[in-house]
Amino acid sequence: xxxxxxxxxxxxxxxxxxxxxxxxxxxxxxxxxxxxxxxxxxxxxxxxxxxxxxxxxxxxxxxxxxxxxxxxxxxxxxxxxxxxxxxxxxxxxxxxxxxxxxxxxxxxxxxxxxxxxxxxxxxxxxxxxxxxxxxxxxxxxxxxxxxxxxxxxxxxxxxxxxxxxxxxxxxxx
Amino acid sequence: xxxxxxxxxxxxxxxxxxxxxxxxxxxxxxxxxxxxxxxxxxxxxxxxxxxxxxxxxxxxxxxxxxxxxxxxxxxxxxxxxxxxxxxxxxxxxxxxxxxxxxxxxxxxxxxxxxxxxxxxxxxxxxxxxxxxxxxxxxxxxxxxxxxxxxxxxxxxxxxxxxxxxxxxxxxxxxxxxxxxxxxxxxxxxxxxxxxxxxxxxxxxxxxxxxxxxxxxxxxxxxxxxxxxxxxxxxxxxxxxxxxxxxxxxxxxxxxxxxxxxxxxxxxxxxxxxxxxxxxxxxxxxxxxxxxxxxxxxxxxxxxxxxxxxxxxxxxxxxxxxxxxxxxxxxxxxxxxxxxxxxxxxxxxx
Numbered sequence: 473x474x475x476x477x478x479x480x481x482x483x484x485x486x487x488x489x490x491x492x493x494x495x496x497x498x499x500x501x502x503x504x505x506x507x508x509x510x511x512x513x514x515x516x517x518x519x520x521x522x523x524x525x526x527x528x529x530x531x532x533x534x535x536x537x538x539x540x541x542x543x544x545x546x547x548x549x550x551x552x553x554x555x556x557x558x559x560x561x562x563x564x565x566x567x568x569x570x571x572x573x574x575x576x577x578x579x580x581x582x583x584x585x586x587x588x589x590x591x592x593x594x595x596x597x598x599x600x601x602x603x604x605x606x607x608x609x610x611x612x613x614x615x616x617x618x619x620x621x622x623x624x625x626x627x628x629x630x631x632x633x634x635x636x637x638x639x640x641x642x643x644x645x
Numbered sequence: 646x647x648x649x650x651x652x653x654x655x656x657x658x659x660x661x662x663x664x665x666x667x668x669x670x671x672x673x674x675x676x677x678x679x680x681x682x683x684x685x686x687x688x689x690x691x692x693x694x695x696x697x698x699x700x701x702x703x704x705x706x707x708x709x710x711x712x713x714x715x716x717x718x719x720x721x722x723x724x725x726x727x728x729x730x731x732x733x734x735x736x737x738x739x740x741x742x743x744x745x746x747x748x749x750x751x752x753x754x755x756x757x758x759x760x761x762x763x764x765x766x767x768x769x770x771x772x773x774x775x776x777x778x779x780x781x782x783x784x785x786x787x788x789x790x791x792x793x794x795x796x797x798x799x800x801x802x803x804x805x806x807x808x809x810x811x812x813x814x815x816x817x818x819x820x821x822x823x824x825x826x827x828x829x830x831x832x833x834x835x836x837x838x839x840x841x842x843x844x845x846x847x848x849x850x851x852x853x854x855x856x857x858x859x860x861x862x863x864x865x866x867x868x869x870x871x872x873x874x875x876x877x878x879x880x881x882x883x884x885x886x887x888x889x890x891x892x893x894x895x896x897x898x899x900x901x902x903x904x905x906x907x908x909x910x911x912x913x914x915x916x917x918x919x920x921x922x923x924x925x926x927x928x929x930x931x932x933x934x935x936x937x938x939x940x941x942x943x944x945x946x947x948x949x950x951x952x953x954x955x956x957x958x959x960x961x962x963x964x965x966x967x968x969x970x971x972x973x974x975x976x977x978x979x980x981x982x983x984x985x986x987x988x989x990x991x992x993x994x
Contacts, residue, residue: 575667582675594675597668598682606693615694616663627693631727633720634689 487514488523489538495531496523499538503545507537508585528583533576540566540589567596571613665697673706681709681734685716685724706733711765714740718748725755732756736765739773750776757781762807767791771817783807786835790816798825804832812840819847 487504489497504510504519513524526534543562547555569577574597581589600612610617619627628635669676680688680702688705691698708724710716721737735756739749756764757778762785766775774794780802782788787810794817811833818825826846830836 571667575671578671578675578679582672590675590678594678595682597679601679601687601691602683603687606690609691610694613666613668615666615668615698617694618663618696619693624693627699631689631692631723633723634686635693 487519488521489534490523490525491529491531491534492527493531495534497531497534497538499542500545503538503541506541506545506586506588508587510584526584529580530576533573533580536566536569536573536577537580537584537586537589541586544588563592567592571600662696666695669695669697669701673704676701677705677707680705681707681736682712685710685713685720689724700729703727704730706730707736708732709734709736711736711738711767721752722748725752728759732759732761734763734765735761736763738767740769749773750778754778757783760784763787763789765789766793768793771815786810788812790814792816794819795825798828802828802832804829804834806833807835808833809835810838811836812838812842813844814840814842815844817845817847 485501486498487501487510489499489504489510491497501514504514509526510519510524513519518524529537544559547559551559567574567577574593577589577593578597581593601609604612609615617624671679680691685708688702691702692700708728710721725732735752737752753776758781761782764779764782764785764787766789768791771792771794773792775790775796777796777799779796780798783805784807785805786807788805788808789810789812792815797820811830826841826844830839
C-alpha cells in the first residue's frame with residue numbers, strides 16, 4: 473500500500489485500484505476523481521472492494537500517481553499563496569525522476585486522464601530537450617544514432633533553415 | 646545510453662535501423678504535446694537524432710509556433726511543405742508586422758485543405774485581414790483569433806458544423822459585422838464556449854435592416870432553429886419564445902451578470918431582475934437550446950463585462966463577452982446547444 477491517507481479531502485471514501493502487476497493501492501475518492509478514467513468508473517459504480525484494475529499501469533508509476541492525486545486533491549480549492557507555492561515545490565520535486573519513470577508517468581497520466589500530471593510530465597520532458605544539441609539529447613534519452621555521418625549532414629542540409637542557429641534579426645517575427 | 650562507438654554505422658548499411666527509443670515510441674499525442682512546447686527549430690532538429698526520428702516531426706498533428714521566436718515567413722512555408730500528415734492544430738503568434746499577409750493567406754488556404762481542427766492565430770496589429778479560406782475550414786472545432794479582421798463570409802459558407810469553441814479578442818468584423826458573427830454562431834450547432842472580447846462589429850446599422858432578406862440568403866444556415874432566429878428578427882413573438890432573454894439596451898454598462906436557471910424555470914438575477922424574463926422550460930425542452938439575445942444600444946461602445954453562464958438540465962453554455970463594441974446597433978443572437986460534461990461545469994463554476 474503506497475497511498476497516503478492524510479488529508480482525505482471532501483470524501484472519506486477510499487477508492488482501491490490495482491496495477492497491471494497486481495499490486496493494490498488506495499486513495500481518497502477526491503484524489504481518484506482527478507483521473508478522468510477513475511472518475512467515470514466511480515460514477516458507473518465500478519469501484520468495489522476488489523479495486524479498479526488498471527491494465528497498462530505498473531505498480532511503480534501507479535504509486536507515484538496515487539501520491540500525486542492524493543496531494544493535489546487535498547489542496548484543490550481555496551489555495552492560499554503559501555499552499556500554492558508548496559504545491560509547486562511538491563510538483564518540482566515529484567517530477568525529478570529518471571527518464572524511465574518519466575516515460576511511465578507520461579503514458580500512465582495520459583491513459584488515466586490526470587490532466588495536471590500530464591502537463592507536468594510533458595513540460596519536464598520538453599525542458600529536458602530544450603536548448604540541447606542532438607548529441608546531448610541522444611545521451612539523455614538513450615537514442616542510438618544509426619545515421620552515417622553523410623546522412624546526418626544531408627538531413628541538416630535538407631532542413632537548413634532550422635539548423636542555422638543564428639538568424640538575421642530583421643527577419644524575426 | 647547512447648554510446649558513441651556504436652553510433653557511426655559503416656557506409657552502405659542503410660537498412661540497419663536501431664530499434665526505436667522510448668521517447669519516439671510514446672503515444673503520438675503525448676509526443677506531440679511535448680514537442681509543441683519547443684521552438685519549431687528544435688522540433689525540426691529532432692530529425693537528426695536517429696532514423697526513427699527522421700520523419701517523425703513531419704507527421705505530428707500540431708504545428709505550434711507560439712514559442713518560436715525569430716522564425717520567418719519562409720520557415721513556415723518550408724515546414725508546411727514538409728508535412729506528411731493532416732494538420733490538426735495550428736497555432737501562430739506573429740510578433741512582427743512586416744510579415745506579409747500574402748504568406749498568411751497561403752497558409753490559411755493550406756490549412757483549410759488539410760482539415761485543420763484547431764486554429765489559434767495572434768497578430769501584432771489589427772490590419773491583418775484573414776483570407777476567406779478561413780470559412781472553408783469545415784473541420785474546425787476550435788477557433789481562437791487575436792487582433793485581426795475577419796473577412797466577409799463567402800455566399801456558400803454553410804457554417805462550422807463541429808465548432809465547439811470560438812474566442813475572438815480584438816477582432817474587427819467588417820461589413821454587416823453583427824450579422825456575420827450571428828450567422829457564424831447560428832451555423833455552428835455544437836458551439837458551447839463562446840468568448841468575445843473587444844470585438845468590433847462594423848457596419849451593422851439600422852439602415853441595413855431593409856436588406857435583411859438578402860442578407861439571410863447570404864448566410865445559409867444549417868439548422869431550422871437558426872433560420873427562425875433570423876427570419877423573426879426583432880419580433881416580439883420570437884423574443885417571448887426565447888428561453889432566456891437579456892436586454893441590456895437600457896443600461897450603458899453591465900458589470901457582471903450571472904444567472905442560473907433553477908428547477909422551476911425561473912432565472913435568478915438578484916441585481917437586475919427586470920432584465921430577465923421567466924424562462925419557458927417547455928419551449929427550451931423543445932428547442933433543446935438556450936438562446937440569449939444581446940442588444941447593444943446605439944453609441945454603446947463599451948460593454949464593460951458580461952459573463953454569464955446558463956445551466957439547465959444537462960445543457961450548459963459558457964459565454965463571455967467583454968468590451969464588445971459596435972458602430973451602431975448590433976444584435977448578436979447566440980445559440981448554444983452543447984452538452985458539456987459535469988466536469989466542465991465544475992470547472993466553470
